[in-house]
Amino acid sequence: MDRSELEQLLFRQKQAFKREVPGYERRIEALRKLSSILEEHQEELIHAVARDFGWRSHDETLLLEIYPLQDEIRHAIKNLKSWMKSRRVSGSWFLYPAKAFYQYQPKGCVGIMGAWNYQLMLCLSPMIDALAAGNHILLKPSEIAPHSAGLLKRLLNANFDEAYVSCVTGDADTARNFSALGFDHLFFTGSTTTGKKVMEAAAPNLTPVTLELGGKSPAIIHPSYSVERAVKRILTGKLFNAGQTCVAPDYLMCPESLNTQIEEQARNFMQQHFQELLDAGQYTWIINDKHYERLQSLLKDAEEKGAKLVPLWDSEPEDRQFFPYLIFGVQEDMRIMQEEIFGPLLPVLNIESLSGWISYVESNPRPLALYYFDSNKKRIRRMLQETNSGGVTINDTIYHLAQHNLPFGGNGDSGMGHYHGFDGFETFSKKKAVMKQYSFAPTDFLRPPFTGVKKTLLRKLGSFLKA
Structure with a gap:
């Protein structure tokens, strides 16, 4: 047309x-x-x-x-x-x-x-x-x-x-x-x-x-939280629609000490659930060849720049199936940390502290969503107060958008x-403003010229309105 x-x-x-x-x-x-x-x-x-x-x-x-x-x-x-x-x-x-x-x-x-x-x-x-x-x-x-x-x-x-x-x-x-x-x-x-x-x-x-x-929506795991539970929920959100979801967890932040546990729990999750997902025909393909090739190029760029690629499934994919990867040792100059991934690739960025996580989020474009895994109310409150994002889910991923009585939308680069x-x-x-006035109204005394009694009343009004 x-x-x-x-x-x-x-x-x-x-x-x-x-x-x-x-x-x-x-x-x-x-x-x-x-x-x-x-x-x-x-x-x-x-x-x-x-x-x-x-x-x-x-x-x-x-x-x-x-x-x-x-x-x-x-x-x-x-x-x-x-x-x-x-x-x-x-x-x-x-x-x-x-x-x-x-x-x-x-x-x-x-x-x-x-x-x-x-x-x-x-x-x-x-x-x-x-x-x-x-x-x-x-x-x-x-x-x-x-x-x-x-x-x-x-x-x-x-x-x-x-x-x-x-x-x-x-x-x-x-x-x-x-x-x-x-x-x-x-x-x-x-x-x-x-x-x-x-x-x-x-x-x-x-x-x-x-x-x-x-945008790049982070998932963040505090070391005190159950890594097993966090990884299950992060991968669940990541694998819906094969990661082709605007609020999918884009990357993971955690201390380096959690890397081994994250890899182990991710493999356990895949062994328990992924074959059943494939057998049931419930794993979505990448939308087209262009996007499939883009994901491959993200992996290649990360590997060439020193990242460790960890495939989470070893069988041969069909057509445009793209199986999940963890990517360790990522750096900011890698394309996978600069572009929204929109696929089943999960980079792991090692930053050691709450202050570091907040600083990283705030030094980058504001994400559409943020996912924080922690049970400490004080740390959760600080994360909510000191980061800007479109929405937040605590101890889970993506489901805040299913709350009918919560607004859904971005902030800054993630939308308006x-x-x-x-x-x-x-x-x-x-939202139209309406005022209904009556027959007798003090506004009748607020028209110029402001002389005599009106002038006196105007000055007293000014004195009364001071904070």
Whole structure:
């Protein structure tokens, strides 16, 4: 779809929004319709995702995309009436008896640009929030996962009026044209590099943007914590979708004294679980040859610069299967410590103390997530207070994003803005301030000219307001 066709589609959506802003009933109807689409076409959607990857487990797509989306819809339907209510706030004393409140209104027509690694989740989750907030939506899935993108286009466009919800597909040129449209809000999920381009394209229209990006999310193990438990939970988070997850643990920090235990526990975990995972056909392939070759080049670069590569599985992989590695002896000049990995490679960076871990995190771009394994409340509190990240899970990985009542989003290089639950509703809404004044109001005495009694009152007001 070229630029002029996109502009015409957005124009029709804006005209429709002006004619009728979606109210509570229409929003609920749209959310239920989306739930029905997911239920009725579940197997078709799962199969499309598997085709995009070459292979992806049926159950993994259910667990990580279909079920969370249905739960998000259920949560939104349950809470929408309370989210939409006006909220009274305390009025300023000198404006008494005026009342003050705020109410949420939809921003208008919003654009959503999804990402290939969780095409269903990363397209439809922000769409759920935008529908709940009462917006019209133009959706652009990632062209890197064409089968799921095409299916989303067919299902959404067959079930929604195009002036309300419409899905478009296309290549990188379409994506560039899409991000330059005059939306009332633009939501993008993807890499930091592309996020900068999206923000630049949106700037001439003064379009507010939410950027859900990525980065290098650290997992940190304090030596007092169970290494066995920590490694199990870190590898679990790392191996979902073969590491192709924006909040996957990207690298591990710990004292050097833990290296032997980490390797032993990682091998034990793999021996106990990985063969069963392979036999059940539940290990996802790397999305395409380009990304597969990128992971190989990361390993080669690290080895050439002195790192020790520890393969955690010895059998021959099929096609684009990429088996997990631990990488010890990593240095900051290695590409694996400079780029987001997005695969089943886990570098181990040896830093000895809490102060050192905090210093390293804070001297690098702010991560999307941070995972800290410790039971000491004082150290946990210090880690939370002295590091900046999009979100944190203590003593586990990735599951903070499944909390409906917590915002999800990045910070700095890992993104801006947030969504999920009420926070997503708020992101796609304008929080409008309202004051209601009465027949008798002190403001009637606050108009110029300020002479006589008014001047005296003004000076006394200034004295009273001093802190």
